[in-house]
Amino acid sequence: MAKTRNPVKWKLVERQKLELLLKEGNTITHISKIMNLSGHNIRVEMKRGLSEEAFLKGKKTLYNHKLAIITEIKECIGEEQFEYIKEDLYEC
Numbered sequence: 001m002a003k004t005r006n007p008v009k010w011k012l013v014e015r016q017k018l019e020l021l022l023k024e025g026n027t028i029t030h031i032s033k034i035m036n037l038s039g040h041n042i043r044v045e046m047k048r049g050l051s052e053e054a055f056l057k058g059k060k061t062l063y064n065h066k067l068a069i070i071t072e073i074k075e076c077i078g079e080e081q082f083e084y085i086k087e088d089l090y091e092c
Contacts, residue, residue, distance in 0.1 A: 008041045010072070015065035018045060022063045048072055 014035065021031045028046075031038045047055050049068030054060075074082045 008037060008045070009066070010045055012065070012069075015045070015049070015068055018042070019049070019065045022046070023062045025061065028060075034080050048075075 005027075017035065018031065021034065028039045028042050031037075032042050035042070045068060046060055046063055046070040049065060050059070050064040051062070053068075054062045070082075
């Protein structure tokens with residue numbers, strides 16, 4: 001039976017810490033030790049907070065915690081629904 005992974009629930013403060021650690025130039029291995037998370041979980045979160053181009057080019061210092069939050073919301077509810085409600089969010 002295949003092993004299933006439990007996704008990490010990232011909190012705002014953890015995303016902000018990751019952003020700072022990446023901007024300081026820390027390696028994924030070092031960050032995973034500091035944050036007590038696997039390198040896989042760090043890379044998954046980095047992908048959320050980087051543009052596709054930045055991720056593919058390895059420009060990890062461009063990680064943006066706000067983009068990561070938006071990406072996670074889109075993953076949960078779907079792109080179409082996110083686009084549908086996005087305009088209404090500004091009116092609230």
